[in-house]
Amino acid sequence: MKNQLKVENISFNYLNKKILLDINFEYEDRGVIGLLGPNGSGKTTLMRILVGLKTPKTGQVLLNNKSILDNRKELVNMVGYLPQNFEIYNYISGLDFLSYVCDVKGLNNKEKKEQIDYLVEKFNLSSVIKKRFGSYSGGYKRRLGIAQAMIGNPQFIIIDEPTVGLDPEQRFEFRQYLAGIGKESIILISTHIVEDISFYCDKIIILNQGKITFDGYRDDLIEIVDGKIYEGIINIEEYDKVKENFRIIEQSGSERGKVKLRVICEDNNISDRFTKVKPSLENAYVYFQAR
Amino acid sequence: MCIFKQDKKLYLDIFYKKKYILNSIIIAFGIALILLGVYYIKINPLPLIDGIDINENYANGGLLWSEPLLERDVPIFMIIVICFAFYEDYIGNAYEILTFYNKEKFNTLVFSRWLIYTVIILFIALANVFIQYIYSIGSILDVLILMMRFIPPILFISSLCLFVIVIFKNFIPAFVVSIIYVVLDQFSGGRLFKVFTLMGNSFFLENKSLFYINRLSLTIISVIFVYFACRISAKI
Numbered sequence: 424m425k426n427q428l429k430v431e432n433i434s435f436n437y438l439n440k441k442i443l444l445d446i447n448f449e450y451e452d453r454g455v456i457g458l459l460g461p462n463g464s465g466k467t468t469l470m471r472i473l474v475g476l477k478t479p480k481t482g483q484v485l486l487n488n489k490s491i492l493d494n495r496k497e498l499v500n501m502v503g504y505l506p507q508n509f510e511i512y513n514y515i516s517g518l519d520f521l522s523y524v525c526d527v528k529g530l531n532n533k534e535k536k537e538q539i540d541y542l543v544e545k546f547n548l549s550s551v552i553k554k555r556f557g558s559y560s561g562g563y564k565r566r567l568g569i570a571q572a573m574i575g576n577p578q579f580i581i582i583d584e585p586t587v588g589l590d591p592e593q594r595f596e597f598r599q600y601l602a603g604i605g606k607e608s609i610i611l612i613s614t615h616i617v618e619d620i621s622f623y624c625d626k627i628i629i630l631n632q633g634k635i636t637f638d639g640y641r642d643d644l645i646e647i648v649d650g651k652i653y654e655g656i657i658n659i660e661e662y663d664k665v666k667e668n669f670r671i672i673e674q675s676g677s678e679r680g681k682v683k684l685r686v687i688c689e690d691n692n693i694s695d696r697f698t699k700v701k702p703s704l705e706n707a708y709v710y711f712q713a714r
Numbered sequence: 715m716c717i718f719k720q721d722k723k724l725y726l727d728i729f730y731k732k733k734y735i736l737n738s739i740i741i742a743f744g745i746a747l748i749l750l751g752v753y754y755i756k757i758n759p760l761p762l763i764d765g766i767d768i769n770e771n772y773a774n775g776g777l778l779w780s781e782p783l784l785e786r787d788v789p790i791f792m793i794i795v796i797c798f799a800f801y802e803d804y805i806g807n808a809y810e811i812l813t814f815y816n817k818e819k820f821n822t823l824v825f826s827r828w829l830i831y832t833v834i835i836l837f838i839a840l841a842n843v844f845i846q847y848i849y850s851i852g853s854i855l856d857v858l859i860l861m862m863r864f865i866p867p868i869l870f871i872s873s874l875c876l877f878v879i880v881i882f883k884n885f886i887p888a889f890v891v892s893i894i895y896v897v898l899d900q901f902s903g904g905r906l907f908k909v910f911t912l913m914g915n916s917f918f919l920e921n922k923s924l925f926y927i928n929r930l931s932l933t934i935i936s937v938i939f940v941y942f943a944c945r946i947s948a949k950i
Contacts, residue, residue, distance in 0.1 A: 474814055476950045496817045504814050510806035527815045571811075 426487060426578045426609050427451045433482035435468055435633075442468050443633045446482070450609055450626060455601075457620035457641075458613040459708055460630035466613040467507055469630065470583040473611070474504045486579050500528055503572035503580040503608075507587060509564060513557025517548060517567045520556065521574065528575040542570040546600060562593035569600060580610045586619050598622070617705040627704075629711060637711060641704055648702045648710040654685045655697035669693070672709040687713070737886045744890035751898040751906070784864040785912045786900055788839045789871040792832070793892040796875040799831050800824075801885040809883065813950050821947040824880070828940065832872045836865060866932035867912035871896065873939035880943040910935070 433446040443465045450456055460466045471477045473484055475491065475498050484491050491498040511520050521542065525535040543552050546566040551559055559567065565585065572580055585601060586594040601612065602623040612620050620627075627644050629637035637644060656677050657665060665671065665684060673685035686697065687710055702710070803809040816823055840861045847857045871892055878888035898906050904917030909928050911917050918925035 471950065476810065476813060478949060495819065499815060499817050504811070506807065506810045506814075508807035509811060510808045511811060512802050512808055524815065527817070 425452050427485075428579060428609050428611075429485040430473070431483050431485070433469070433472060433484070434480045435465075435472060435477065436480050437468075441633055443472070443479070446630075446635055448628055448635065448638050453607055453609065454625040455610045455612060455620065455623050456626045456628060457624035458611060458628050458630060459615065459617065459620070460613070461615055461712065464615075464630045465633040466615075466630055467583055470504075470506075470581055470611075470613055474498070474502055474581055491579075500575060501578050503574070503577035505565075505568045505572040505580075505582045505585065507583040509568035511556050514555055516555055517552045517559070517563075517570075518543075520567070521552075521571055524571045524574045530575060538574055542573060545603075546570045560593075561589050562596065565589060565593070565597055566600065569597075569604065573604060576607060578608055580604070580608050582610065582612045584614055585612060586614070586616060594619075617708050621704040629708070631712065644707045644711065645702055645704060648687075648707045650699065651687055651689055651710065652685055652700055652702040652706050653688050653693055653697035654683065654700045655694070656681050656683050657696065670710075670713055672706050672713075737884070740887050740890055744894055747894055748897055751894075752901050781913070781915050784839055784843065785867050785915065786896060788835065788868055789896050789912060790893070792835050792868055792872045793875050793889060793896070795831050795835060796828070796872055797879070797885040797889045799827060800876070800879050800888075804879070804883045804885065809947070810950055813947065816948055819945070819948050820941075821944045824876070824947045825940065825944045828872070828876050828943075832869065835872075836868055839868065840864065863915060863929065866929045866936070867914070869936040870910075870912070870932040870939075873936040873943070877939040877943045880947045 427449070428451075429449040431447055433443055434441070435443040446469060448456075458466055458469070468477065472479045472492075475495055479492075483493075486501055489497060489501075491501060518539070521539050522535065525538060530538060543549050546569065548563065548566055548570065551563050556564070556567070569582070569585075572582065582601070586597055589597060598619060601610075601619075604610065612624070614620060621641075624641055627637065627639065627641050628635055629644075652672070659680055659682055662682060662684075665686065669686035669688055671684055671686050675683050677683045685700065685706060686693070688697070803812065812823060813821065843861050843864065844857055847860060848854065851857050851860070874895065875888045875892045878891050879885050882888065895907070896912065899912050904911035904913040908917075909924070909931050911928060912932075914925050914928040914932075918928055
């Protein structure tokens with residue numbers, strides 16, 4: 424069955440400050456939507472509105488033509504949520520919490536056992552599932568978080584900043600898990616780290632200062648910047664000069680005394696030491712934000 | 715790598731600074747308020763009942779012997795219990811996912827937890843009173859009616875504590891506000907809060923109507939506090 428998500432005219436103010444302004448987007452079928460934006464752009468606020476934790480000033484959210492903000496019971500059954508800082512009580516075990524979520528979602532005992540066994544195996548939680556949550560590492564906490572979001576096979580899964588606070592190895596591992604989930608659902612992942620979504624996102628939405636500045640597919644975003652990204656290796660002494668003339672969007676170490684740069688050049692007026700390259704999603708995002 | 719390091723450092727800086735500095739300010743403010751209240755009360759003499767100072771009367775067990783226990787000690791114990799029951803919700807971010815799984819517009823999880831702790835403490839406290847009075851008074855009905863006098867102050871403090879925890883998302887302001895209320899009420903002999911005093915049994919000894927208004931007011935406000943606490947905590 425196709426899922427259809429429509430977010431219509433969502434606005435939110437806080438203490439007379441406009442946090443979100445007229446947010447509209449829609450998505451059909453299964454897949455992953457990446458919500459990109461810098462810190463303070465309103466991503467978490469939007470996530471919390473979509474899961475009914477905050478009341479928008481205006482607007483509605485329709486999932487399969489049902490308004491989920493007006494009916495919390497429907498919302499909890501149809502939506503899975505992993506907040507940015509996922510915490511539960513330190514003294515309860517992961518198993519107890521998954522069991523609690525199953526009860527809230529109205530699963531019977533047989534379904535509960537099947538779901539928990541499946542999720543514990545899928546997210547490699549068997550070694551810790553009976554231990555207290557307080558003893559979990561950051562990586563295990565996140566895995567438990569995504570496991571609880573998937574209980575009941577929700578049609579819409581919302582994940583807020585999935586890799587914040589994880590070390591690089593844990594982040595890589597978590598991205599592998601994210602790539603494998605939600606074959607039957609619409610997944611909305613919000614992040615300011617492009618790497619979190621670059622491998623498996625179909626649709627990209629960019630949020631900046633409470634407004635949507637881009638709503639399209641990843642190839643469309645990359646196309647905007649195609650032909651404008653150049654890569655070259657320069658001496659470290661030349662770095663400041665290059666920085667004066669071009670916007671540097673990526674840099675990495677090269678051989679001693681040299682640095683590899685990617686820069687934006689709109690008019691082809693650049694040294695021969697730089698060659699045109701195919702931009703990555705991160706390059707496209709940085710270019711788009713800098714416009 | 716750089717982004718991760720910045721994120722974690724920024725997150726820890728903001729989180730810990732906000733929490734510890736804010737809590738310290740609240741505690742310092744609470745202590746200052748108590749000292750101010752005590753000073754005010756000391757320079758204004760307390761009224762007398764039958765020639766006896768209210769606080770001295772209270773210290774001797776009050777007129778009904780159970781007043782210090784049920785109008786001071788049990789409320790203080792209740793504050794500690796409610797703060798302990800809810801502190802872990804807000805010390806991390808557990809309240810967010812728990813609020814998400816609340817299916818009503820009224821946070822039934824918060825309400826049921828508050829109710830369980832309050833009822834248990836009330837039951838134990840009132841059972842103590844029952845045992846004390848049943849031998850001297852004899853009639854179970856009279857003792858039960860007597861026990862009803864002590865429910866409103868305990869209910870009030872419990873609901874006040876819950877309301878402040880939910881508003882501030884932090885147990886420290888709730889602890890400070892509730893303790894200040896009890897302490898200032900005690901030191902002022904009920905004069906500071908008058909119709910909302912917890913010491914109604916002594917303060918309104920000579921005026922039954924005001925006593926009933928006092929008990930009724932505390933009960934009504936308790937219900938209001940709990941209702942709004944559970945409505946507010948249904949969202950974040």
